[in-house]
Amino acid sequence: MKRYDMIIVGAGPAGLSAAIESAKRGMHVIVYDENAKPGGQLFKQIHKFFGSKEHKAKIRGFRIGDELLAEASALGVEVVLNAIVIGLFSEKEVTVKIDEHVEHVKGDTVLIATGASENMVTFPGWTLPGVIGAGAAQTMMNLHGTLPGKRVLMLGSGNVGLVVSFQLMQAGCEVVALADAAPRIGGYGVHASKVSRCGVPFYLSHTIVSADGDDHVTGVTIAEVDKNWQIIKGTEKHFDVDTICLAVGLSPMSKLCDMAGCQMEDNPSKADFVPTVNKYGETSISGIYAAGDVSGIEEASSAMIEGRIAGIAAAAKLGFITEEECNIEIEKQESALEGLRQGMFAPGMRGKIITETDEGVEVSQNLLKKGFVTEEEIERFPGVTHSEGIHPVIECTQNIPCNPCQDACSKHCIKIGSNITALPAVNPEAKCTGCGMCVASCSGQAIFLVNEDCGDGTAEITLPYEFLALPQKGDKGIALNRNGQKICEAEVVNVRTAKAFDHTNLLTMKVPKEFALNARFFKKEA
């Protein structure tokens, strides 16, 4: 029977990160993944990630996947695809189905990094073709280049629902509405805002009543729910759609841990049935580790750090590094993980109602209920200032662990400070040159360059633009406000594309100056 220093189940962000750390320290590592392509969910993620520079913020997810794979293969890590792990037995014996055989291998350590699967909800018609998970929609669009449908209703306002809604529009679908049974939007406000400014209406406290259609979805009815999640009669709304996307949460795929005999816990703050792990990610069975979504649903960025920690800890366990080295390395990783677990969306904050930011600024209620910050509300945030000439307007209103904008500005216009979750503030003393690096660096697409008064009765707004076809200089169209409503005519005066912007185009539009504080998106008139 083949033996490895470490057997890793799952070649996603956690598994690959662990493989890199353990192989780097001399371990003989093998990674099994049941899919035809490695990377877990990373290769579906075409958006820029949040976080800090050290942890791959503002890099698009699929590029992070490429980087991890390249690093792992340079270190000699063997990644076996279409390899389905079917069992984990005593003495860390793993059975894996490859082609038409079941192979038995043994690991001195085993890491379970199997990720999560999508939750579903039931309603009449939920088994009709056209009702799909949001992750499935992403797979179709971003891996296979296939549109899931033409007109889509999204259920679920967490980050998955928000991000996938935006990607559906980028792919050319129409998102007719975004509904969620919860009374408040669950994901990042900046993600909601970029969906909202494209004109997608949000229906909070709404759920799906039924899907119509005989052999595929032709429509959907949603209705408002009361405090007890019961449908309120008479509030039904109907939409003609061919696709219903469900983004109603994820469940850890932790069955392998359970069958191996690891101690399990039903932990609502980790979103379900997960193995109990210590700070090294080690389960109750010595030498079996769990990292990433399988041990508690979080973001890919935390999964990568958890994977690294498990890889380092396993190296220490097998004597590839000393206990001392291990502790130093892990301490570094832990402080990074701690940083990511701060702010309003930290795992410990689930279900809590937040009324103020860390800075003491009242949060935007409209953002939580409608998906956009109102004109009155936006003024109270430190990223929004008024001055003569071009200056950045940062519509980042929640404490989230992200800070690339601070480093993007070489003129030091933007300050977040050492606390990664602090709201970005604009320094009115510093001189903005209009380079646009901050606009392109913001993973939430929440930074605009505004010249409120060009002197001729117009204002210029530079906004991040990630749609095709890219408008051209001289194009005339309409400016949309934060709610996606048409507010005035607009003319494109500049479109900038640069390698450093990484596919975030900078579109500058001219509008009458009274709309300078409202115009936040451009739509070309058909």
Place this chain on the structure above:
Amino acid sequence: MNDRNRNIGEYIPADDDNIIVCRCEEITKGEIRRAVHDGMFTLTEIRRYLRTGMGLCQGQTCTKLVKSIVAKELGIRPSDLEPATGRAPMRPIEMYILAQDGEDMK
């Protein structure tokens, strides 16, 4: 929870009883609710009685749904229900492949 004498009341038909919950084995919500009233109080029993979660996807879609239906019928929280045992094979596998397992070790 395993008190079989506990009175959970009568099975009352509901409008959405005909909704399919386990798609692989085509088990409806009503069948799951009735199974609870037939005395199946644990997820393992439900699984053996109805085959929920025993099909192609191995419960990836319905596990959580079944859990919440059973919990509601018993009047307890879903987290109070012990999950059904996890065992190999973790994924569906063709019988002829499984049957060959260990041949090379003889």
